[in-house]
Structure formats: structure tokens, C-alpha cells
Amino acid sequence: MPASEFTKPNLTGSVIDGRYRLxxxxxxxxFGIVYRAIDLRAPIEARDRAIKFVSKAGRKDSSIATLRNEMTLHKRVSHLPNVITLHDAYEVADYFVFVMDYCSGGDLGNYLAECGQFTDTQEVKKVILTLLxxxxxxxxxxxxxxxxxxxxILISRDRTxxxxxxxxxxSDISEYEFACGTMAYMPPECVLFDPRRKPNARKADMWALGLIxxxxxxxxxxxxxxSRISDTFSEFVDDPNYLLQCIPLSxxxxxIIRxxxxxxPLIRANIADVRAMIFELDSFWRSYDEPAPSEWEALATMRSTIASEMDFDNSLSWAPNTQARQMATMNHSAGSAATSATRFSSGRSTPKSTLVASPTGSVMMVKDMRERKDMGERVRSLVSRVTKKLAMAS
Structure with a gap:
């Protein structure tokens, strides 16, 4: 029976393309359905398959193009050890057909919904390091x-x-042309998408891994x-110890999670650094003899990380020290030429940039005097409030 005949509500027992028994x-x-199947031409020990049929009916041309892109990109990385193997993928008149390995444990989302959080550090390490x-x-x-x-994320039955x-x-493009993803796992720069500032896909993938x-x-x-619309997200951004107060994390x-x-995104960790930190971690959870931070400790930590943790404004450009210095050098060189040109054309010079260091070694480049003044007022106000709380707590 050809795959194009997939119009019935249930094809269980049918053989597709003379090879796959559903x-x-x-x-x-x-828009589709997924079957467990067996490949009648494969060895008995390696014949389990999952076959996804995706209907073309009612889809826009852009959606059809997205499905073709999925087929192409999945084929390109199917050889990687922990990418689900795509054995075959093709389209017929009315459907797209994806033939993949079957994973007996289902997906990680269903596992967490049914069984709750992981409780073993080594098990978490194995999963997250594999994903990284x-x-x-x-x-x-x-x-x-x-x-x-x-x-x-698909898992084996024993979660190994x-x-x-x-x-x-x-996508094979490192910058977002438009916002996409699952809202709960999208980073702030994609939630509040600005087409003038194309988010970096590497950084977005890292954000999602942090939430996983x-x-x-x-x-x-x-x-x-x-988004700042969410009270919990705002508290998380503002308070470095927010998670420690909610759950018994170490x-x-x-x-690491922060x-x-x-x-x-410009000061978000990279995969290599996160991998090293997780590898060295003793436990993901706080032990009985490790108390939660006191209010004083929490406030002190907050004060020491304000400049790096606060999301002052998307209009500010952040960069690590090296990159910022390079930018400053380039801006200085370009600025000299631009200043001369501007003086001839308008009689005014281009305002200089200012580099503001944060406690973690990152640097903010502030482009003009108004930005400098606004940012300074916000930081001074916040530091003042935290300092007062510290004095009261002590």
C-alpha cells in the first residue's frame, strides 16, 4: 500500500511501501500521526521504527517549505550518535513521511510529567552532558x-x-530572521524579538538547555x-539566589543554571564552559548540612552581581572585556575619521563611547551621554536600595 493512501483514521496492521508494518x-x-512500526527488511535486532506522516492539507507554502527543510537538515545530522536516526524521508502527493528509529522510553517531557524530577546526580550529568x-x-x-x-528529547526505557x-x-543560519520556538523555552531576545537585532541561534539553544x-x-x-511581564522571571533576573529560595539546589x-x-545573550555561557562546570559538580541538590543563603548573603550576592545580571536595556551593547576593547579600539579609530568628516559636514563631533566594567569582568559600551546618565541613575538607585537592605539585615 503506497504512503499516499494514508487517509484512513487508523492504518494499524498495514504495510507501507512493501517494507514497514504499522x-x-x-x-x-x-496535521499528522506517528506509528510504531517494524522494518521487514532490517535485522530482527534493529527493526523497530517510528513513522511520522504529516499531511500537506491546509498548509501554506511556507509551511511546506519548512517541512522540506526539516527533511534536509535532519538527514544532514542523522549520522551523529545522539540524534535520532532518520532512515528515510520523502514526500508524496498529500503527505510527508519520516522513518526514524523507535525510542522505547518515549520523550523526556512525558517522563518528567509522569515521574517527576530526576533524583540522581550522575544520571542528570549523563543526560545533560550528552545533550551538550x-x-x-x-x-x-x-x-x-x-x-x-x-x-x-527521546529517551530509552532505562534512561541510559x-x-x-x-x-x-x-536552521543552517546562525541568526534568527523571525521569532520561533516554544514560548516557555525561548530566550528573552526571541520573546521580545526585534528584527533589527537578530538573535544568535547558538545562544538561544544554550538558553533552552539551561531550562531543560x-x-x-x-x-x-x-x-x-x-519577559518582564512575568513576575517570576523578573525575580529570577534581579535576584541571583532566587532559585535557591524556591528549590533545594546546590x-x-x-x-551553572544562572x-x-x-x-x-552576550554574557550567556558557552557549551564548553558549562560542560566543564557540570563535570566537576558534586551534586545538583543541597545537602542537609548546606543551609539556604541567609537574607544578608543573598543581598550581598545581589549587590556584587548587579551590573552583570540586570537587563538594563536592549539598546545597550554588552560584550566580554576582550571584545569590548576591540570594539572600543575600532570605534576610536573609526571615530577619529568620522569626527573629522562630521565636523566638515555639520560642525559637530561624534559623541564618544564609554566602557563600564561589571563585577564579572564583562563590559558595557554606552553610546552617548544620555544613555550613560540613564544607566548610571538606574544602577545607583538599585545599589542604594540593596545597600539599605544589607544594613537592615546585618
Missing amino acids: IRILGSGS DTVAALHEEGIYHRDLKPHN QVFLADFGLA LLNMVSGGIPWRRA TGANR RMLRAN
Whole structure:
């Protein structure tokens, strides 16, 4: 029976393309259905398949193009060890057909919903390190997933293996042309998408990995969208110890997760650094003899990290010291020429940039006097409030 005849509500028991016997329905949606199947031509020990049929009916041309892109990009990375293998993918008159390996444990999202958070540090390490390595390998191939979330991570029944799946929003372009993804796992720069400032897909993937890790060790995530509209997200950004007050995380785990979830993408951690920190971590959870930070400690930490943690304004350009110095040098050189040209044309010079150091070694480049004044007033006000609280707490 050809795949193009997939119009019946249930094809269980049918043989597709003379090769794949459909065993049972694994899931379905408004545009498609997924079956568990066996490959009649494969060895008995390696014949389990999951076959996804996606209908073309009612889809716009852009949506059809997205499905073709999914087929192309998934094929490109299917050889990677922890990307779910795509054995075949093709389209017929009315449907797209994806033939993949079957994963007996389902997806990580369903596991967390049914069983709750992980409780073993070594198990969490194995999963998250595998995901970090797989995403790094994707990036090396020039592919960016852009929709990392627990439901797009497949696991074996014993949870010893994990695989990335669903490349429907993947791209081989490192910058976003438009906002996309699952809202709860999208970083702030994608939630509040500005077409003039194209978010970096590497940084967006890191943000999603941070939330996946947080979900694994706590059983959930504290906000539905990374926006100041959300009180919990605002508290998380403003208070470095917010997670420690909500869940029994270890201070090391809190530090790692916060570095993965920096609101400013330019100071968000990279995969290599996160991998090293997780590898060295003793536990993701606080031990009984490790008390939660006191109010005084929390406020002190907040004061020491204000400049790097606060999301002052998307109009400010942030960069690590080296990059900022390079930018400053370039701006100085370009500024000299530009100043001369401007004087001839308008009689006014171009305002100089100012570099403002943060406690963590990052630097903000402030472009004009008004930005400098506004930012300074905000920082002084915040520092003053925190200092008063510190005095009261002590």
C-alpha cells in the first residue's frame, strides 16, 4: 500500500511501501500521526521504527517549505550518535513521511510529567552532558535546533540513552530572521524579538538547555515566558539566589543554571564552559548540612552581581572585556575619521563611547551621554536600595 493512501483514521496492521508494518499509533495531532512500526527488511535486532506522516492539507507554502527543510537538515545530522536516526524521508502527493528509529522510553517531557524530577546526580550529568555534546556537534555541522525542549528529547526505557528529535524549526543560519520556538523555552531576545537585532541561534539553544536542566532537577520551570511581564522571571533576573529560595539546589548548580540563563545573550555561557562546570559538580541538590543563603548573603550576592545580571536595556551593547576593547579600539579609530568628516559636514563631533566594567569582568559600551546618565541613575538607585537592605539585615 503506497504512503499516499494514508487517509484512513487508523492504518494499524498495514504495510507501507512493501517494507514497514504499522504496529500501533504512538500519537497524533491536527496535521499528522506517528506509528510504531517494524522494518521487514532490517535485522530482527534493529527493526523497530517510528513513522511520522504529516499531511500537506491546509498548509501554506511556507509551511511546506519548512517541512522540506526539516527533511534536509535532519538527514544532514542523522549520522551523529545522539540524534535520532532518520532512515528515510520523502514526500508524496498529500503527505510527508519520516522513518526514524523507535525510542522505547518515549520523550523526556512525558517522563518528567509522569515521574517527576530526576533524583540522581550522575544520571542528570549523563543526560545533560550528552545533550551538550550533541548540540555542540550540531553547531559544528552548522545546524541550530531552535526548539530544544523535553518533548523533543527521546529517551530509552532505562534512561541510559537520549536522542535529539524534531528538526522542524532547525536552521543552517546562525541568526534568527523571525521569532520561533516554544514560548516557555525561548530566550528573552526571541520573546521580545526585534528584527533589527537578530538573535544568535547558538545562544538561544544554550538558553533552552539551561531550562531543560532546571526542569530535570526541579520538575518544572518557574515561568511561561522569559519577559518582564512575568513576575517570576523578573525575580529570577534581579535576584541571583532566587532559585535557591524556591528549590533545594546546590550553590554550584545554581551558579551553572544562572550562567546558562543569563538574560543578556552576550554574557550567556558557552557549551564548553558549562560542560566543564557540570563535570566537576558534586551534586545538583543541597545537602542537609548546606543551609539556604541567609537574607544578608543573598543581598550581598545581589549587590556584587548587579551590573552583570540586570537587563538594563536592549539598546545597550554588552560584550566580554576582550571584545569590548576591540570594539572600543575600532570605534576610536573609526571615530577619529568620522569626527573629522562630521565636523566638515555639520560642525559637530561624534559623541564618544564609554566602557563600564561589571563585577564579572564583562563590559558595557554606552553610546552617548544620555544613555550613560540613564544607566548610571538606574544602577545607583538599585545599589542604594540593596545597600539599605544589607544594613537592615546585618
